[in-house]
Amino acid sequence: MGALREWGAQVWAISPPGAYSPRFPEHGIEFVPLSLDRKTFHPLRAWATVHRLRSILRALRPDVLHTFTLRPNVYGALAGWLAGVPAIVSTVTGLGTLYTRHDVRTRVLRWGVEQVTRLALRAADAVIFQNPEDQHYYLSRKLCRPEQARRIAGTGIDVRAFSPDRFSPDERRRLRRERGLPPETVVVTMIARLIAPKGVREFLQAAERLNGKARFVLIGEPDPGNLDSLTWEEIQAYVRRGLILAPGWQSEVIPWLAITDVFVLPSYREGTPVTVLEAMAMGLPVVATDVPGCREAVVAGETGFLVPPRDVDELVRAIQKLVEDPALRRRMGQAGRARAVQRFAIERITAQYLDLYAELLRRHAG
Structure with a gap:
């Protein structure tokens, strides 16, 4: 986000409020609160979240929407498509608990979530994976298309601070x-x-x-x-x-x-x-x-x-x-x-994100 600000972009952070919320304005980033139910994938609650996010995006009118983790990827892609956001990027940060538990209830829930994910990610311009196994899984299950898949190894670390x-x-x-x-x-x-x-x-x-x-x-x-x-x-x-x-x-x-x-x-x-x-x-x-x-x-x-x-x-x-x-x-x-x-190093990772944003903006401008 800091690199985007240096790039000259207006940046918004949309998230449930928490301890870090007040820090965004310190860096010139506007924080927009959005409540999110993390315990269930209840269809009515999920659809209500999508509509709230769509309203926010229609008001902000961003050129790029970038989401992280399972629920925001699903809600964000749908809301971004409904709001007419030009470029949508989804990052798969790992497959999480839904894929480490194998009881019947979890398998049924996983099947349902994948149906919604497959539908939602049709709207994404790029789907970023942090490791090859997650990318292979999504492609093998047709949760995204090969031309959408990109690989960027995480979000980077500050190797000067961590030294x-x-x-x-x-x-x-x-x-x-x-x-x-x-x-x-x-x-x-x-x-x-x-x-x-x-x-x-x-x-x-x-x-x-x-x-x-x-x-x-x-x-x-x-x-x-x-x-x-x-x-x-x-x-x-x-x-x-x-x-x-x-x-x-x-x-x-x-x-x-x-x-x-x-x-x-x-x-x-x-x-x-x-x-x-x-x-x-x-x-x-x-x-x-x-x-x-x-x-x-x-x-x-x-x-x-x-x-x-x-x-x-x-x-x-x-x-x-x-x-x-x-x-x-x-x-x-x-x-x-x-x-x-x-x-x-965070400089290497950030450069890859900025290059991707620039590529997508050129594509939509053309």
Whole structure:
């Protein structure tokens, strides 16, 4: 959005209101609130959301509408088409809980959602995917057309802000001391929404198994809007036993990454995991799962390890290998930093988005 402003564009952010809402005007971006029901795909509520969004878009009259995640992609494409928005871009940020659960109810819901998605995305000029597996799935199910599909690896990270060079050894020791972490302790950190598909329970079990060999830190908070969310009571049971440190949601994660030795994300599926890329940019080795998204970020054996999802034994083995080998941590961390800079720096990613917008605007102008 900042790059678009520098480009000379008028930018609006349409979203449910939240903690970040007041920050948009600080950057010259007008915030427009839109309520959104995340728990159901009830047809009447969904259609009401589409009509509210259509009214907003008719009033704003944007040249480009860019949506992210499943519901906004469906609602946005339909509303944008009804409002006559010239160019519509939809980004698939991952397939999410609807594709990590396989009970009968979820399969039926998935079938219904895909019917609506297939219809809505007919209106999109471009559908962006963050990994090849998601793109292949959409194309194989005919949820979008081959000429719509584009690949952009995430939304980018600021490799200057996320840099190991920002902190001296003395600063790292101070940060550890403030958080009650001894300087010699190996710190293993996970940052995520506290929902089951992120692999939070597997992380907690690994912390229990490796108790005494490393200190585990879990950063994030439950997501009440998600059916698979853990509760604070479940997390606090591990905190009370001294197995993890759980500071909750953090507005600034860089200091936490600065005191981390190993980063872990045992997710069941991702688009492009931003937290993994941020950890790599900070020079940390990563243990992630061998699933879409994670294997786009982590090079197994070079920048970290990839383990099977839901496999606590393999997760523990990979973490323990890094905990016990400082030279391996250093070597993998350096390789991860280089990969983050070369492939995922925000300047590279933003340029790809701006090029796409310019291409679509030229097409519609012609």
